[in-house]
Amino acid sequence: MKNLTPMPSPNNARILVVDDEPRLVTSLKQLLNSHQYEVDTALGGKAACEQLIRQKYELVLLDLNMGDMDGHQVMGFMAENSIDAATIVVSGESTFSAVSKALRRGAYDYLKKPYDPEELVATVESALSKKLLESAHGAMQRRLQRSEELHRYIVNSSPDIVFMLDKEGKFTFLNNKIEKILGFKKRELLGQKYTAIIAENELKKARYLFQQNTAVNKGIRNFEMHLKSSDSNRPDRFFDITIFPIERKTGKSFNAEGQSLNPTFIGTYGTARDITERKEAEDFINFQAYHDLLTRLPNRSLFKDRLNLAIAQAKRNSERLAVMFLDLDRFKVVNDTLGHAMGDRLLQAVSARLEGCLREGDTLSRFGGDEFTLLLPEINSREDARKIAKKLIQELKEPFKLGDHDVFIGVSIGIAMYPEGGISVEQIIQNADVAMYHVKSRGKDGYQFFVSSMNTPSSNRLILERDLRKALEDDQLKVYYQPQVNAQSGEIIGVEALVRWHHPEKGVLSPSQFLPLAEETKLIVDISNWVLKTACNEVKKWFQEGYHNIRLAVNFSPKQIEHPRFVQALIAQLKRYDFPAEKLEIELTENVIMNDLENMVKTLSMLAENKITIAIDDFGTGYSSLSYLHTLPIHTLKVDQSFVKNIQEKRNEACIVNAIVAMAQGLKLNIVAEGVETETQLKYLKALGCQEVQGFYFGRPQPAEYILTLLAEHKNSQQKNQYEAV
Numbered sequence: 116m117k118n119l120t121p122m123p124s125p126n127n128a129r130i131l132v133v134d135d136e137p138r139l140v141t142s143l144k145q146l147l148n149s150h151q152y153e154v155d156t157a158l159g160g161k162a163a164c165e166q167l168i169r170q171k172y173e174l175v176l177l178d179l180n181m182g183d184m185d186g187h188q189v190m191g192f193m194a195e196n197s198i199d200a201a202t203i204v205v206s207g208e209s210t211f212s213a214v215s216k217a218l219r220r221g222a223y224d225y226l227k228k229p230y231d232p233e234e235l236v237a238t239v240e241s242a243l244s245k246k247l248l249e250s251a252h253g254a255m256q257r258r259l260q261r262s263e264e265l266h267r268y269i270v271n272s273s274p275d276i277v278f279m280l281d282k283e284g285k286f287t288f289l290n291n292k293i294e295k296i297l298g299f300k301k302r303e304l305l306g307q308k309y310t311a312i313i314a315e316n317e318l319k320k321a322r323y324l325f326q327q328n329t330a331v332n333k334g335i336r337n338f339e340m341h342l343k344s345s346d347s348n349r350p351d352r353f354f355d356i357t358i359f360p361i362e363r364k365t366g367k368s369f370n371a372e373g374q375s376l377n378p379t380f381i382g383t384y385g386t387a388r389d390i391t392e393r394k395e396a397e398d399f400i401n402f403q404a405y406h407d408l409l410t411r412l413p414n415r416s417l418f419k420d421r422l423n424l425a426i427a428q429a430k431r432n433s434e435r436l437a438v439m440f441l442d443l444d445r446f447k448v449v450n451d452t453l454g455h456a457m458g459d460r461l462l463q464a465v466s467a468r469l470e471g472c473l474r475e476g477d478t479l480s481r482f483g484g485d486e487f488t489l490l491l492p493e494i495n496s497r498e499d500a501r502k503i504a505k506k507l508i509q510e511l512k513e514p515f516k517l518g519d520h521d522v523f524i525g526v527s528i529g530i531a532m533y534p535e536g537g538i539s540v541e542q543i544i545q546n547a548d549v550a551m552y553h554v555k556s557r558g559k560d561g562y563q564f565f566v567s568s569m570n571t572p573s574s575n576r577l578i579l580e581r582d583l584r585k586a587l588e589d590d591q592l593k594v595y596y597q598p599q600v601n602a603q604s605g606e607i608i609g610v611e612a613l614v615r616w617h618h619p620e621k622g623v624l625s626p627s628q629f630l631p632l633a634e635e636t637k638l639i640v641d642i643s644n645w646v647l648k649t650a651c652n653e654v655k656k657w658f659q660e661g662y663h664n665i666r667l668a669v670n671f672s673p674k675q676i677e678h679p680r681f682v683q684a685l686i687a688q689l690k691r692y693d694f695p696a697e698k699l700e701i702e703l704t705e706n707v708i709m710n711d712l713e714n715m716v717k718t719l720s721m722l723a724e725n726k727i728t729i730a731i732d733d734f735g736t737g738y739s740s741l742s743y744l745h746t747l748p749i750h751t752l753k754v755d756q757s758f759v760k761n762i763q764e765k766r767n768e769a770c771i772v773n774a775i776v777a778m779a780q781g782l783k784l785n786i787v788a789e790g791v792e793t794e795t796q797l798k799y800l801k802a803l804g805c806q807e808v809q810g811f812y813f814g815r816p817q818p819a820e821y822i823l824t825l826l827a828e829h830k831n832s833q834q835k836n837q838y839e840a841v
């Protein structure tokens with residue numbers, strides 16, 4: 116064993132000889148020295164006490180009758196001062212009382228003077244051996260005690276519950292954590308079966324796992340389980356438990372590693388880590404991923420999951436099912452007039468009423484905003500679905516009490532049945548939505564089954580229009596910016612704002628996918644106003660970052676320009692957004708201008724008076740009547756990308772671009788070439804003297820944050836170039 120202090124052997128033991136007769140002291144010393152013992156002497160009791168304090172001895176040979184202090188007193192002194200040396204009394208007195216008193220005080224032996232030297236040496240040897248054995252035993256005891264204290268400290272400081280079971284599954288050991296975490300007293304549990312702390316609903320599983328553990332050589336087992344608290348009012352807690360069998364090696368067969376092949380199971384060692392908080396956090400995250408937190412209903416992902424399963428089952432059993440798409444009527448009015456908090460309370464109350472009408476197995480989900488979807492997997496006829504739809508409508512007709520207000524809303528319900536109303540998740544939901552939209556367009560508050568004739572282009576347009584309105588309300592639109600660059604210096608001198616629709620299902624949609632419809636429905640005005648406001652606010656932030664010279668180009672639709680008070684409204688908007696008019700460029704197509712040239716002259720002149728610049732977009736593709744260029748206060752011509760595309764390597768026939776650039780130079784107009792994608796195109800345009808360029812070669816349209824980074828990069832590289840030039 117390592118780290119043990121070496122025990123003195125009998126021969127290097129130190130002996131103190133105490134007597135008040137110098138002759139006797141000397142003869143004893145000589146005798147013991149001749150046997151290789153180290154010997155000190157003390158003449159009298161007092162001298163002996165002083166010596167015993169100064170020096171450690173394994174053995175004291177002690178006379179009893181001494182003048183200054185007798186041997187009994189010296190033994191008393193040794194006991195009081197915890198002097199741990201064996202004592203042999205060597206005395207002339209041999210009365211029974213003196214002998215027994217000395218032995219009672221702990222003397223190892225008693226030798227009468229005159230002593231027999233051989234007997235004395237033998238007694239000394241025997242006393243020393245016993246003493247040394249006792250010392251070794253004492254040291255071992257102390258080490259064991261320290262080691263046990265250390266292990267107890269480690270086990271009790273563990274964050275986990277540590278336990279041991281006997282082979283019947285009864286607790287034989289528990290650390291203190293059981294009291295802290297579950298409230299059980301250790302003494303209550305010791306001797307009881309482990310089932311005393313297992314939650315009721317886990318007993319079966321626990322019995323199986325612990326039973327498995329009794330089978331030897333099965334190794335470590337890890338599982339998660341609820342344990343109960345001593346107080347039945349406190350909820351169960353969740354634990355990560357590890358157990359393994361404790362085995363005793365028996366039998367004579369061993370494997371190559373020296374492990375016994377026939378160990379006997381004698382119990383179980385285990386630890387239990389409290390993971391309640393972690394589990395609750397995980398559960399909450401899972402809940403959040405699949406539920407709407409306001410109404411606590413399943414969200415659209417969970418709904419689709421359940422619908423998927425229900426379709427598979429209906430298909431297997433040749434059954435039908437119904438999906439309802441519900442959209443609240445007049446919800447927006449409540450939200451706008453009473454505020455969002457009331458709107459939220461209304462949605463919660465609506466969910467509760469709807470849930471009240473359903474059976475176990477039905478799934479009601481909040482699909483978004485004021486839309487709900489309902490899966491009825493056990494519906495087999497349209498009649499049953501009709502009854503439920505009527506019940507839901509009736510249920511929501513009753514007023515809702517919100518604070519002091521009685522609020523009346525209604526609901527429009529579209530119903531799609533599997534399989535005739537669609538065979539995939541997306542199809543069924545989409546068709547129920549189409550049917551619901553038919554209810555809305557008919558005047559709201561009612562239900563309608565989906566029929567295939569509803570899937571006409573006009574229905575799809577209705578849905579797109581509805582979705583687009585929603586996109587505006589729900590912030591699904593985003594403004595992207597494309598840099599406009601000085602062809603000679605490479606400096607970013609402006610950006611064009613281009614709208615994008617981040618559709619929740621279809622991804623990012625480009626303007627051509629939704630602006631034509633917006634134009635037809637007047638939604639274009641709302642969209643354009645929103646784009647202008649957003650772009651002004653975002654570009655203003657770049658000014659504040661030090662990029663003062665950026666020009667913002669925005670597309671305007673004919674619907675806006677044609678409005679008689681267009682200019683006044685625009686100026687008022689710019690004032691409201693605190694955006695400098697001279698930094699705004701309006702992009703209009705040739706066709707818009709030519710449609711109503713007379714009015715356009717007035718409108719554009721007013722814009723120019725207010726320092727707003729005007730660019731003709733897609734120049735060259737419209738009327739191409741050049742005469743208006745003289746009469747209108749136009750600032751920029753944007754060469755359409757189709758002409759730029761014609762500029763190709765080793766070809767010199769991009770004559771339209773040549774003509775447009777030459778004409779713009781003649782008219783002293785600024786020129787921006789659009790759709791520059793290659794270096795060849797850029798070189799060509801530069802050689803022509805085209806001042807500004809825009810296209811994928813310099814960057815695609817991107818969100819504001821990206822452009823800010825791009826501006827910073829440009830600034831840095833330009834500074835670097837300047838330093839290098841110096």
Ligand SMILES: Nc1nc2c(ncn2[C@@H]2O[C@@H]3COP(=O)(O)O[C@H]4[C@@H](O)[C@H](n5cnc6c(=O)[nH]c(N)nc65)O[C@@H]4COP(=O)(O)O[C@H]3[C@H]2O)c(=O)[nH]1
Nearest residue numbers: 613614625626646670671672790791792809810811812816
């Ligand atoms: N192939 C190719 N294409 C390039 C290149 N560089 C830019 N483009 C694309 O060309 C279009 C330029 O805008 P535009 O002619 O004003 O044409 C715009 C504009 O007329 C209209 N638009 C976009 N945003 C708005 C808006 O907020 N309001 C209005 N009224 N119209 C908008 O939609 C049109 C299409 O916009 P986007 O799809 O964003 O398409 C953008 C842009 O992404 C290139 O190098 N190669």
